[in-house]
Amino acid sequence: MIELKEEELAPIKQSHSYAIVAITKHGVELSRKLHTVFTNSDLYYMSKFEKGDEEHRQVQLFSGSVRMLLPALFKQYKGIILIISLGAVVRMIAPILKDKKTDPGIVVIDDKGENVISVLSGHLGGANELTKEVAAALDAKAIITTASDVQKTIPVDLFGSRFGWVWDSAEKLTPVSASVVNEEHVAIVQESGEQNWWTYEIPLPEQIVVYPSIDGALQAKPKAALVVTHRQLSQTENRILENGIVYRPKVIAIGIGCNRGTSAAEIEQVIVETVAELKFSLKSVKAICTISIKKDEIGLLEVVQKYGWEFVYYEPKELNQAKIEAPSDTVYKYTGAYGVSEPAVRIYTGAEQLELVKKKSGNVTISVGVIPF
Template identity: 30%
Template sequence: MNKEKWAIVTLSQDGVALAQRVAQQLDDKMCHIYTKEKYAKQNMQVFDTDITSFFRSIMDQYDIICGIMATGIVVRAIAPNLGHKSSDPGILVIDTKGDYVISLLSGHLGGANDAARLLAKRMDAQAVITTGTDVKGSMAVDVLAEKLNCVIADFTAAKDVTALILNNEAVALVNQENCELDGVVLPNNLELLETSRDLEEGKYAGVILTSMSRQKPEFAIPSVQLVPQKLVLGIGCRRDTPGEKIIAAVAATLAELQLNEKCIKAFATIALKQNEPGIEEACKQFKAKKVIIPDAMVQMVQSRFDGSDFVFKTTGLYAVSEPCGYIASSFGKCLLEKRKMNGITLSVWLPEK
């Protein structure tokens, strides 16, 4: 498992001393300390740009960025560099005495709230959490999505439904996809239903629906769709197939199946294709991971699928897409057998559990 990456940024001598303590307490994380040259100690990294430009350069490189400086400095530094809550890192601020750990940005999706609690506990400091649902001991839609391994289809809708939860309105959770709820403690005003047919008219102010469907059902009340990231796509392609072609093929395939593009969990392929630029681009576009299946494992199951002598000549295997998807989905259900499209072969798989 990859370690969570933290950047610790400071602008003073006292801050450097505290940064060293923070890094020591986070020995289970990958920590890099950044400061100005005149304050730098051994193994610290120096930056010579202004603080706003520096934050811009690291925003997409770390899971958590911790500023040991005044909150106002951090606010001004990150403001021009913010993208969206679904992609911004968690931002923390610590005073130079180390008394308070403030969750400043991306408290839920970026993990800043949990990071602040963790660091405060290890530093014997006070975590400062201001997100409304945390203050009330409730749950935001984005937190629920994370616990269910889902992504949010519409963040505006998520904000509206979160407001209902925060205001103690009755909200229904229609778990159409049977997402795992063990260990998830729902707020008292969030009621679990199996299907939308169980919705009683006038009883609920909002709906949260887990669904992989491309089209969300229309409800008479505010609603948000949580899309489970379950699908595995087995993929093979000719060498140097452009990323835009692969992306277009994937989009067309899921449209045909009436499945939301956000439900892609992984692309599975063989070692020969692990550095294929087009597959890399598709993984980035669909925010999916890449799974490499060893040739020996493909050979064990390839007899289940139609093979190709041409594929064998180029890869040493009789099939790529279907065996890879089958294995990467933990021998799941095939939603679409291999589909050939201009040098691209795709198959679509859904894990049984």
Template identity: 30%
Template structure:
């Protein structure tokens, strides 16, 4: 929608004021200057004898009046024509030196406060605004609906709620859905307002008023200001030529039963054969919403909750109301599944209701692998999730803190190192309830010594939606640093990822000595403190001269790496006082260069490299 161009009247009373009037006229496209001074008249500059007569004849013909002169003249000029804030134009007064611009009338609804700010920038003047909410930097409750395209309903005088608001009384804010408006309210919420995401959780006797954004009908004794975004998709099928008035009456009754505000309906959907159904055309015209119809293939693309063989025989689809609601909403779940209604005339209709997916609070938990240490090793998917997250819990010293700098403004970023599991889950619960995006950032790859199983057990029990994004593990970073391939034909075709048995026991069938029999490339985590024991177990089957690498914080800025033979393992650990964040790699593949893979041999053929045909 194009921004409205204001029709502005500018009145000046002095020669100096007339100069300011011309400056302002150049800034406002649809403006006319009126002055009591002698002036060369044009179609946009008029001399007047009586301000009173001009105001009485034209006050409501303009969107805004700019008075340049004494404030008293301005007030006396408009006193007898003021009606109410919903219809009165904006009035701003500027002194004839251009030092102050003051909002006088219709600060919010008429946008006088915005005009005052704009004029102060044009003239480099000081803005003067006396509206309490603006002075306190609070929301303009009476402007939110217009600002975000919501419909507003109030069960009491709006000023009653505004009074509680500007006097900072306890107010409950329920954000059932999400859009740009609710994001703004969350980010700028004052301290006397408590945010909820469900009406059921509001302790009503604690508050003087309630502000609601969603689709539910509110029936409370508490003074309530409800905002309804267009967020509901309503699908419907009906008998041919159903009576329009009867259809509308009974549909409204049904929505009331379901406690869904008709003001929140974004569109009505049906089958193509109903595109000219008068009942549908009448109601969408009245509600100023579209009627969207679909062909059979489109409707059958939805797996409806209540398929009907009868409907399939008649119109070739298994369901109209559920399918069309789902297609409009881009959501295959329904707030209200197909409901049949018999009207007083004997004709019938069905309806189903879905919440448009863009408005749904769909929380998610991403368990993200941060990589081995170098921030550049973070996956692109991991970066995207960090940039979008509302809450990031990262694993302390195991994850580069600079990765958290990707967080968007306003996101919660917390180091979980000092937290218990219960404290971490408490934060997750809070953000999940809000429908937020949560990232649990773990070092390396979460599936390798990531301690995520205990978290997933809780998420499963709570029914939380979560997923895992893999990361580069330190054993892969070690191979890169060592410029080694850990799987070499005829040398080592197996990689073992394990740890030694220290304070935490390992399974009986997984001791290092037994695994050493394979002489595979072995990557040993979390074992610097028991290096002597590990070395002894390895030497039971690996030759003493087996290549060895000890890597401390590999790929971090302070990484250190030592290479040698297996017999030197304990000495390397001891001499360098290594205790943690150490990876031990042992095996013939470490640093190997002699063997050639058959993959690129001239005699090895596969679907991407066919055997050459001999040409004689």
């Protein structure tokens, strides 16, 4: 049992992504029901409502004020589901709020389980989606008040997030979001990345206009802009970002061939320099591609781990079936393939034309391709 003390962080045991917390008799019954169907959750409730099966059900009991439990939950969980009155929750979480980029999603359920309310971090913290899931599990009403969800328009802070898109800077998130929800003229320019980002059954709002180029969008003088591209913008194009955001889709694949024992530092330096030379964004790199005999290459493994990139490798016979502009008998002698970096990128991206066919730098050979739009 967790005995909550004012001067220390509660000693919780996290096993899943979400926490369910209850402090009343009816709330405990509801929490146990939800815990049964919401399997990616840990359950916490007050020890005075102990039923005897808590150890078997892996329920964590606590005594004392629930307010002292929340700081520990905030640090550990992606989302917290509280079967506590909304007013009490607001007062308890206020002192521990930090930033919408790091605070967990907070969802409140009333004691009868009739309403599920998204309270905090609706977008970035995932509370809106969590609210919908919990409401469906309880056959309850989901209450979501964020403007973009209510109006069925683009949530600027989550645009493309399901595809792994990331923004270059969060500086303009608030003013651009305001332009979207206030139905001002907003330009979208997409040069790469997934195209099925509009998920509502209704058409795109008429004030949100898709332009074929940044120059075209600039001429239209929109109030705000969303630009989806893997490349760095020119000085002239940067004017679109006076009230705009650049999103980086994961579309760049990098083929790597290297001598055995090449350091991670050398591999990383070649990648960073090459991406910069191409005027691309490192944030748009999706994968490192190579040959199967390099699947245990320490330097490669360290680089992909550092950046969180996919690591893909192919057998020599697969590489030999791909187009190779500059086949090498020497490479074939040592690997069984007539090329490594170039064919690996062609296979992964499916691109006919590569941004960089092949470049040799020290112990590293690099090729770069972009997944076609």
